[in-house]
Amino acid sequence: MKYNTKEYDYLVVGAGPFGATFAYEAAKRGKKVLIIEKRDHVAGNLYTKKNAGINVHVYGAHIFHTDNKEVWDYVNEFAEFNGYINQVVADYNGELYNLPFNMNTFYQMWGVKTPVEAQAKIEEQRAAAGIVGEPRNLEEQAISLIGTDIYEKLIKGYTEKQWGRKATELPSFIIRRLPTRFTFDNNYFNHRYQGVPVDGYTEIFDRMLDSENIDIMLNTDFLTDKNVFLEEFPKVVYTGMIDAFFDYSHGELEYRSVRFESERYESDNVQGNAVINYTDAETPYTRVMEWRHFDNQSDAGVSILTKEYPQDWDRSKEAYYPVNDERNSKVFESYSQEISKFPNVIFGGRLGNYKYYDMDQTFAAALEAVKKEFNN
Ligand SMILES: Cc1cc2nc3c(=O)[nH]c(=O)nc-3n(C[C@H](O)[C@H](O)[C@H](O)COP(=O)(O)OP(=O)(O)OC[C@H]3O[C@@H](n4cnc5c(N)ncnc54)[C@H](O)[C@@H]3O)c2cc1C
Numbered sequence: 001m002k003y004n005t006k007e008y009d010y011l012v013v014g015a016g017p018f019g020a021t022f023a024y025e026a027a028k029r030g031k032k033v034l035i036i037e038k039r040d041h042v043a044g045n046l047y048t049k050k051n052a053g054i055n056v057h058v059y060g061a062h063i064f065h066t067d068n069k070e071v072w073d074y075v076n077e078f079a080e081f082n083g084y085i086n087q088v089v090a091d092y093n094g095e096l097y098n099l100p101f102n103m104n105t106f107y108q109m110w111g112v113k114t115p116v117e118a119q120a121k122i123e124e125q126r127a128a129a130g131i132v133g134e135p136r137n138l139e140e141q142a143i144s145l146i147g148t149d150i151y152e153k154l155i156k157g158y159t160e161k162q163w164g165r166k167a168t169e170l171p172s173f174i175i176r177r178l179p180t181r182f183t184f185d186n187n188y189f190n191h192r193y194q195g196v197p198v199d200g201y202t203e204i205f206d207r208m209l210d211s212e213n214i215d216i217m218l219n220t221d222f223l224t225d226k227n228v229f230l231e232e233f234p235k236v237v238y239t240g241m242i243d244a245f246f247d248y249s250h251g252e253l254e255y256r257s258v259r260f261e262s263e264r265y266e267s268d269n270v271q272g273n274a275v276i277n278y279t280d281a282e283t284p285y286t287r288v289m290e291w292r293h294f295d296n297q298s299d300a301g302v303s304i305l306t307k308e309y310p311q312d313w314d315r316s317k318e319a320y321y322p323v324n325d326e327r328n329s330k331v332f333e334s335y336s337q338e339i340s341k342f343p344n345v346i347f348g349g350r351l352g353n354y355k356y357y358d359m360d361q362t363f364a365a366a367l368e369a370v371k372k373e374f375n376n
Pocket residue numbers: 013014015016017018019036037038039043044045046059060061062063064065220221222223239240241258320321348349350351357358359360362
């Protein structure tokens with residue numbers, strides 16, 4: 001090893017938002033931290049890279065949105081955020097609709113112009129579907145919330161592609177609520193604070209980790225030398241996969257994965273919006289991002305577009321979305337029981353907790369772990 005392990009108070013596994021926040025806060029308190037990261041870069045899934053001068057989010061579009069002022073102020077210490085507001089357009093076999101479901105969508109779908117007309121239409125469709133009692137699956141749940149037309153055109157195909165299963169085979173809890181508004185407001189999120197960093201997310205991490213108390217080893221997988229690392233370091237913060245930490249002794253946790261395909265266009269504006277969702281079942285991708293619209297960049301004559309293809313996950317692929325069904329919840333529970341055997345390891349982040357966390361939740365969880373560790 002390049003570094004003398006005896007120098008460090010903490011080994012942090014993973015340089016994503018959880019690991020980086022913990023490392024930054026520990027370093028601020030005078031602790032020495034070594035970060036190991038298996039990729040060749042920091043920033044985890046928030047990693048952004050310039051392509052033709054445009055910030056491309058390498059692991060999928062990341063829009064920061066939160067009501068948590070403490071977290072918003074915190075990330076703004078490390079980067080300037082622009083005022084990007086996510087306004088998604090859906091393409092269903094060439095028909096265009098605004099998302100999330102709002103008065104624009106209802107007008108485009110049915111020609112209705114007032115909230116009362118829209119509510120009546122949804123009610124009529126719910127009643128006609130005749131779903132009684134508890135919805136038995138995602139299809140019934142969606143129809144009982146929003147009616148048949150919106151389900152068929154804007155939910156069914158997209159959801160089936162995303163999860164790789166029929167909507168009738170998916171549990172209803174995936175859709176607990178549907179964001180529905182009876183105003184002409186296309187803002188995808190309800191949160192008070194929203195934006196993307198003007199110079200990309202990677203800058204946040206470069207700033208956080210620029211400390212004489214922090215060393216970083218890239219291209220280093222904790223799992224290849226797990227026992228050595230656990231012996232050599234007094235404390236470990238682990239943000240990798242929890243089942244892998246325990247050598248899959250209770251079975252493998254399942255994920256959905258995503259494949260990204262980027263293309264360069266000699267044009268300033270190809271699709272006219274940052275995100276277009278393809279909601280039919282036949283188009284193999286779910287979304288197309290045109291990155292320059294996240295930054296409102298001026299004319300460059302070039303645009304980069306990325307298509308997002310959902311795919312089944314196996315260990316050779318990036319794990320993106322946990323599949324929190326009954327089986328996986330039980331497996332995760334078995335691993336959680338084992339955590340107490342490793343009192344010197346803090347398990348955190350989306351892979352360590354097998355939970356989908358938005359970025360603000362990840363930063364908040366890391367700050368919470370810091371408070372617990374340092375009692376302040
Ligand atoms: C497609 C997609 C889009 C998203 N869009 C949004 C969005 O718009 N807004 C939002 O708020 N959130 C979004 N998120 C969620 C966001 O990505 C997460 O909140 C965030 O990445 C969680 O941070 P983390 O530190 O837990 O994990 P990560 O960011 O995944 O970081 C973990 C790091 O640990 C490293 N690592 C893992 N195992 C090992 C090991 N054994 N050894 C060494 N290193 C290891 C990994 O390489 C990785 O760099 C999105 C997620 C996905 C999948």
